[in-house]
Amino acid sequence: MPKRIPTRQLIDGLLNGERLALARAISRVEDEAEDAARIVQAAFAHKGKAHLVGITGAPGTGKSTLVSALADNYRESGLTVGVLAVDPTSPLSGGALLGDRVRMTGHSGDEGVFIRSMATRSGAGGLAKASAEALLLLDAAGFDRILVETVGAGQAEVEIAAVADTVVVVEAPGMGDEVQAIKAGLLEIADVFAVNKADRKGADRAVAALEMMLETGGGAAQTILHHGELMDARAAVSDESGQGWSIPVLKTVAVSGGGVARLRDALEEHRAWLQESGALADRERTRLARMLQSLVEAELRARLERTLSPAQRQELVGRMLRREVDPYSAAADVVKRFAD
Amino acid sequence: MTQVNRNRIRVLIAKPGLDGHDRGAKVIARALRDAGFEVIYTGIRQTPQMIAEAALQEDVDVVGLSILSGAHMTLCPKVIELLHAQGQEDALVLVGGIIPDEDAAQLKAAGVHAVFGPGTSTAEIIAFIQDAFSG
Known part of the structure; x- marks a missing residue:
């Protein structure tokens, strides 16, 4: 496995335009490593x-x-x-x-x-x-x-x-x-x-x-x-x-x-x-709005996964299969559990 | 979610030297893709410098060199030297092609992790990489 460059060092290298640091930072973000958010935050600020x-x-x-x-x-x-x-x-x-x-x-x-x-x-x-x-x-x-x-x-x-x-x-x-x-x-x-x-x-x-x-x-x-x-x-x-x-x-x-x-x-x-x-600012606004949207969605999706265990999901699908519950009601039920 | 977004092994497949016979390299690239690796294919006639640069920019875990020209004893050590110089001494370096046994031993001594000759199955290469990164 690639040897791990400490996050702080990676960020400093990235901001200095060092190629290895940039390459490794992209991988960390791509792999959703635990320091991915810190790296993106540092880049965003610069x-x-x-x-x-x-x-x-x-x-x-x-x-x-x-x-x-x-x-x-x-x-x-x-x-x-x-x-x-x-x-x-x-x-x-x-x-x-x-x-x-x-x-x-x-x-x-x-x-x-x-x-x-x-x-x-x-x-x-x-x-x-x-x-x-x-x-x-x-x-x-x-x-x-x-x-x-x-x-x-x-x-x-x-x-x-x-x-x-x-x-x-x-x-x-x-x-x-x-x-x-x-x-x-x-x-x-x-x-x-x-x-x-x-x-x-x-x-x-x-x-x-x-x-x-x-x-x-x-x-x-x-x-x-x-x-x-x-x-x-x-x-x-x-x-x-x-x-x-x-x-x-x-x-x-x-x-x-x-x-x-x-x-x-x-x-x-x-x-x-x-x-x-002024279109440049408009485009950046659009870009940031979408970034916000996708981050919020990703977080909500992750929480949703934790709300409903695979067994619970299977149970719900089983009830749908037997026509005991329709797809809309099943979805509403999941969302309700999530919101609670 | 963590299942879907697991860390994927990135492999550079490069053909250094002057011969243009890249069928083997393409077969390997395709097999590795089908095994779930992310394969960066750089094409033929790559210099060691080009290969090392690509390995750095792509942050690969594995560098696979396909050599049929007979120039492996100069090309492979040069690639390894460049990888080490730029901080990628941890990359797994694999060589495929027509390599005499005595050369293979020397290449391994120079830092090549494995040499795969004619007749090697793609499954063998895939298993070697997976073993190297498991654990």
Whole structure:
């Protein structure tokens, strides 16, 4: 087993940007170690300066390669980059194969880049369970820019909108037509679109479909429904000053670096817009509200587990099976026991 | 809840050196995933520096090196030296590939915990890792 660095030393190292301390701190938080809360608390108190950029899109659109190319681009300007790359945990074995680093091998020997792969574990919506906490740690470690790559997202994995300052939705030619583009979900959370692999046939059509979607929509949706709860991820797009953000659709060829400088510029423009419009504070408010919500839920869930023993649970399910009690009444009974 | 969120063993699977035969490494990576480990796969043509950096950033418990090129006697000790220098002397280092017996003995003396030759079952490797971390 890894030798244990004392918590205080770990926190000091993390705040000094020491790489081993950062790596071990992320593991502690991910494993919900007993000092995880202390570590996150310390990181929270040392808010850094990072711009959090989410990179999402369907599997195979080139997210990892684009993240790597963006990191190169930031490094050329002297900015340090933290990367969090999320891949799915197997629902069957609990294991995971984290393969994003295969496309991110060009940063060897560069202390200004830190790449961490993360399995989703029980997290949903395209991110890992401890993504938000890991991002706090990367921020506290002092990185200028943080790139978060989601799992290959389907149409509704929009959790990244609640975590990132700026969301890039990556598309590739041939992934769908105009009707795909006006469906709800992933496309609604983009601050910037990147049509990657733009050297391939159909790139112009993909750009046109996205532009048509943006034009017909008069900007993106203002709120998105997430887990049944309205999230004002887009609220500031049509702020009262009328200085809204107009969502660019950019072509990139990540593998050769084509268009990546323009994408980087768009991210910096969005960052400036977030600061000037006040949207940055709105996004942080949303982020913190959700963090609070999920911590409260986790605590309540843990207490609920303690309220009802497995035997009691089985007993209740048995009564449901015999139709002695209906699901609603059974649930109400459990909640009542919990509240008492 | 504690059951679901147990500490998961993280394993780096890397292929140092210049040969591009990564089928074995991929088979192992897949088998370890199915055994419930979190496997970080880094791909082919990795230098010892790249492997050590990945091991550090990913905070892995195990470093698995797949080598078929014959360069194991230079590559493995270098990886171990770098791991130790950066504070990861506790990582379990495993080597798979075509390694002559006399080399295997020397590698173990240099800090490699186990050498798995051709014909090793994935179950054997999984059991070795599980044993190392049980208790």
